Amino acid sequence: MRAEAAAQIPIVDIYVLQGDDDLAVQDDLKALYARLRAEGNVELDIASLDGNSCDQAAFTQSLNSLSLFSPQRVVVLSDALEMLKKKEDGEWLGALLKNLPQNTHLALLLPDSQRYFKGEMVWQKVKSNHWIHKCLKESERTQVWREHPLPSQREMPAWIMNEVQSQGGNFEGQAAAELANLVGNNLFQARQEITKAISYVGADGIVTRDDVRLLCSQSREEDIFEMMDAVGGRNAKHALSLLQRLLEDLPAQYIYTMLARQVRLLIMAREVMEAGGGQNEMVAQTGLNPFVAKKALAQCRHFSMEELEDIYRQLDRMDEEAKTGVSSLDVVMETLVADISR
Incomplete structure (x- = not known):
């Protein structure tokens, strides 16, 4: 307090x-x-x-x-x-x-x-x-x-800088803008991410844009979305590049969990779309943020329901093989992304 x-x-x-x-x-x-x-x-x-x-x-x-x-x-x-x-x-x-x-x-x-x-x-x-x-x-x-009143998106960078000051930290202007872009006007998440970033760089450090992207969980969700966009666009080179970048920063198990969540999300979005629903129905059924629901509905159009269900079955099999020591998650994820991006 x-x-x-x-x-x-x-x-x-x-x-x-x-x-x-x-x-x-x-x-x-x-x-x-x-x-x-x-x-x-x-x-x-x-x-x-x-x-x-x-x-x-x-x-x-x-x-x-x-x-x-x-x-x-x-x-x-x-x-x-x-x-x-x-x-x-x-x-x-x-x-x-x-x-x-x-x-x-x-x-x-x-x-x-x-x-x-x-x-x-x-x-x-x-x-x-x-x-x-x-x-x-x-x-x-x-x-x-x-x-x-809740700050508007345009007001968020200034809000973030004020919050940084109140927490005794230092942010570059680009870092504040990046965080605002990632979390929108979700002030609870913004405060948590600011606290995390200040702790990461230390009392005398200055938080940069790269620090925000490294630490912010919303940033990682954006990376997963972008990777699945590349997969849906059959751009294997870009999809693998994004996956490798994630693997450099985060444990393979964490990335696997995010990827499996994203595929489940796309399956739900596909079900809503095939039933004639849209963003409102997606939000009502899943409790997702409207912005995330909109992106999921757009992304699921790149895949048929059969493709999504097959990817999910492969992910389930990969998890079992990794747990039993048959294969490592990072290698099988790279293989999966390469295969489904073709």
């Missing part, structure tokens, strides 16, 4: 965290907990409720409960609008907040996203004229409203 983040969180009665940047929302909550613990030098009583399943009676009971173990209590209501759907709910909430117990802090989480409208970015669910603003103002309770 960053000490400076905790110091920036004031101690008030009500916290509203709005947006689709879930990482920033989590950081704010952690900073709040750290600040309250530091202020009172005590442990906190934290109650986490979900607006999708919590009714008003349960919420009222939780908010008015007195802690037996700590003088400070925090009630966190995620997806708050699911419980506060009607304007009439504002009157109920306003009355409840006016009687908020002393030393009880309420955090309302409002998942929301922005879109461009009439020259500016505006929130979709809770706009500036939403009734909840008036309700909170009339409660006369101290409060903080923090907005956390």
